[in-house]
Amino acid sequence: MVININDYGCYDQDAIHLSRFTQAYGVLIVLREPDLTIAQISSNVEAWFGLSPQSLLNQPLTTLFSSTTVPSLGDRQQQEKGDFFYRFQCQQEVQGRLKHFQGLLRRHCPYLVLELERIDDHERLTTPPRDFHERIKTFLHQIHPETTFQATADLIVQEVQQVTGYDRMLLLQFMEDESGLIIAETAKDPSSQHRYQGLRFPPLDVPPIARRTFSANRLRMIVDFTAPQATLVPPINPITQQPFDSIASMLMGVSPCHIEYCQNMGLAATLVVALMDGDRLWGLLVGQHNTPKYLPPDLRNYCDSLGHLMSLELPRKQAQEIDRYRQTINQTLAGLREDLKKIDQDWSFPLPVSYTHLRAHETKANL
Numbered sequence: 001m002v003i004n005i006n007d008y009g010c011y012d013q014d015a016i017h018l019s020r021f022t023q024a025y026g027v028l029i030v031l032r033e034p035d036l037t038i039a040q041i042s043s044n045v046e047a048w049f050g051l052s053p054q055s056l057l058n059q060p061l062t063t064l065f066s067s068t069t070v071p072s073l074g075d076r077q078q079q080e081k082g083d084f085f086y087r088f089q090c091q092q093e094v095q096g097r098l099k100h101f102q103g104l105l106r107r108h109c110p111y112l113v114l115e116l117e118r119i120d121d122h123e124r125l126t127t128p129p130r131d132f133h134e135r136i137k138t139f140l141h142q143i144h145p146e147t148t149f150q151a152t153a154d155l156i157v158q159e160v161q162q163v164t165g166y167d168r169m170l171l172l173q174f175m176e177d178e179s180g181l182i183i184a185e186t187a188k189d190p191s192s193q194h195r196y197q198g199l200r201f202p203p204l205d206v207p208p209i210a211r212r213t214f215s216a217n218r219l220r221m222i223v224d225f226t227a228p229q230a231t232l233v234p235p236i237n238p239i240t241q242q243p244f245d246s247i248a249s250m251l252m253g254v255s256p257c258h259i260e261y262c263q264n265m266g267l268a269a270t271l272v273v274a275l276m277d278g279d280r281l282w283g284l285l286v287g288q289h290n291t292p293k294y295l296p297p298d299l300r301n302y303c304d305s306l307g308h309l310m311s312l313e314l315p316r317k318q319a320q321e322i323d324r325y326r327q328t329i330n331q332t333l334a335g336l337r338e339d340l341k342k343i344d345q346d347w348s349f350p351l352p353v354s355y356t357h358l359r360a361h362e363t364k365a366n367l
Contacts, residue, residue, distance in 0.1 A: 040233065
């Protein structure tokens with residue numbers, strides 16, 4: 001089935017951040033404060049830890065993790081009074097095997113949200129640490145005051161594509177009419193006949209609810225459009241008596257409408273980094289891949305850092321070029337006005353020879 005771009009009613013009604021689904025490459029846990037008991041949990045916890053989600057509800061977090069990991073989370077929870085993000089790594093014996101996890105703990109009042117990813121599933125244990133501090137310095141050294149807006153846009157898509165390995169990287173800028181214009185593109189296969197640069201997409205290709213989500217959560221990774229999604233247990237948050245708000249969650253579920261849209265394009269995985277101009281969503285850096293693809297947390301953090309830097313650089317460079325263009329136009333118009341003034345004020349400028357002879361003949365004829 002091909003989606004008609006004029007029929008996006010599913011987006012209007014699909015509050016994707018209130019969905020009961022989560023992506024299954026991680027486990028999502030909603031915790032009560034201050035005792036860190038489990039209020040909600042994603043259904044794939046059973047495949048990860050061998051414990052049913054129902055058996056973990058209202059149990060302390062120590063049911064899943066050792067007494068050395070949980071106190072550090074409790075200490076951070078007590079130290080931070082408002083919203084916070086705390087990244088950590090831990091290890092835990094699960095069914096007789098030592099497992100390694102990357103965790104993100106954040107407060108989303110009135111509860112805490114813990115998101116877990118398995119490090120060893122993605123061959124991270126043998127991967128040497130990557131020095132992204134040096135890499136980002138090298139990248140920024142390529143951007144000079146005289147580097148044009150277009151050259152900067154080309155550099156960012158090339159850098160992110162090279163680091164992440166996505167088949168295609170696009171830079172989309174939102175225009176005044178809310179449509180999206182592809183202003184830069186690079187592909188792993190340069191001979192690809194599918195080119196998007198210069199194309200303009202209607203506003204509903206990125207509907208309002210998705211734009212609000214990108215503004216709140218500036219990096220979004222979908223690992224596999226074909227993979228079954230996990231469900232939250234219970235579906236209604238017992239603390240708020242409302243659906244869980246996953247707008248800031250990396251594991252936020254994927255809208256069926258978006259799944260169908262991307263599969264129609266032949267995509268299996270995507271990465272989206274939001275670019276902001278102040279509080280306004282300026283554009284999106286979009287990675288597309290034809291097979292399922294997981295990006296480790298350190299690579300995602302690097303892309304997120306680049307996104308923050310380019311949110312400052314790209315709108316600034318574009319505004320400078322527009323200002324220079326306007327100055328050039330104004331100077332040209334001012335010069336033309338001055339020339340017209342001289343013509344109006346001084347009619348004694350030499351006439352062309354042919355025009356002079358013509359006037360002489362007209363004078364003789366009148367005599």
